[in-house]
Amino acid sequence: MRSAVGEREPVTGWEVRRPPQRGRTAGVSLAGFRDRGTGPVDLPVIPHPALTLVVEFGDGPLIVGDALGRQQRGSLVAGLAPVAMRMRGENIACVEVHLSPLVTHAVLGVRPAELARTVVALDDLWGRDAARIREQLGGAPSWEDRFALTDAFLARRRGTGPPVDPEVVRAWDRILVSRGRVRIEDLAAEVGWSRKRLWSRFRSQIGLPPKRAASLVRFRHAAQRLTAGASAAHVATECGYTDQSHLHREAVAFTGVTPSALAGDPGLATDDIAWAGREAGETR
The missing domain is CATH 1.10.10.60 (Homeodomain-like)
Known part of the structure; x- marks a missing residue:
């Protein structure tokens, strides 16, 4: 049976969830991931035509590293087309957010050009707000609640920002x-x-x-x-x-x-x- 929040069949040790409908902020998509505890994760990061925000709330550390040896632990934001990266960790649980570059400045408070081809800690952008949303996601009883929390949080953070030409x-x-x-x-x-x-x-x-x-x-x-x-x-x-x-x-x-x-x-x-x-x- 599939849940109301789009539970998918098990794929290679991952539980993958999708919200039942689009959120309130245009240009923003959400998905949920949890590894099934079958062992350490070590996978290439697949690039998207969107900036990626990852809010982790699992028991194990989420580590993203690139070929140059640079690493980012925990919640993060990845700009468009960073250098080839791999995701590593165990007991990972996270909500992943894809942001169109057309709305990134309004939602994150920084221009896409400031994040291009790099990965930064979410704490560096959001400060205490990052810790607050992580705590809320960890305490939420269901994926439906986690998606609702994330959607509401992003909607509250959205500012005006300069329009895109x-x-x-x-x-x-x-x-x-x-x-x-x-x-x-x-x-x-x-x-x-x-x-x-x-x-x-x-x-x-x-x-x-x-x-x-x-x-x-x-x-x-x-x-x-x-x-x-x-x-x-x-x-x-x-x-x-x-x-x-x-x-x-x-x-x-x-x-x-x-x-x-x-x-x-x-x-x-x-x-x-x-x-x-x-x-x-x-x-x-």
Whole structure:
């Protein structure tokens, strides 16, 4: 039996939950994760076209580290397309939040460009509020309550912040709709800006240059196709990569592992169950 908050069938030792409906803040999506105690977790982090906020409340430490040896323990915020990272830990329980870069400043209080390609402790952004929401989630009796608490907390924190330029919104939407297969010259022409102006304003407000953002969106779609069982060669052709080697390089750059290793990794299947078809980056 499935619960009211979207309980999914067990996948590789994870309990994965989804809220029954969208929250009150546009551009924000939630999912819940709890490992089933089958042993230590060591998985690549799958990039998304959204900033990721993780509020942990489990018994064991959640550790995210990158290839350079940098580590972040506990609740965190990851910007768009950080260097390849792995998640490690045991007895992990957390609510994960995906934030469209269009609403990140309003919800987190910082611009996406300040978080791009890096990971920071949630305490550094929210101070005592971070400890407060962790305590509330740990004491909540159900996933439904945890999602409601998180949704209400994010709604209360949302400020005004400077608006994103309509041209940048349009360019971001085109990148998402095209699954990253759009020429930056065409984007600039569509919004009526020079390529240089689009690059500058887009990077400032989204956190990545448009070409890198398009690569991120394209790779996310490629990862979903790998999850569905498509071969790396087929995915490379379908998603617009120059060849299979091009997909290989992108996979290693984004996740630290090859497409074949990624396709067989339990983290990708778990991630896809939680987020497929409902990325925060796909909404305003």
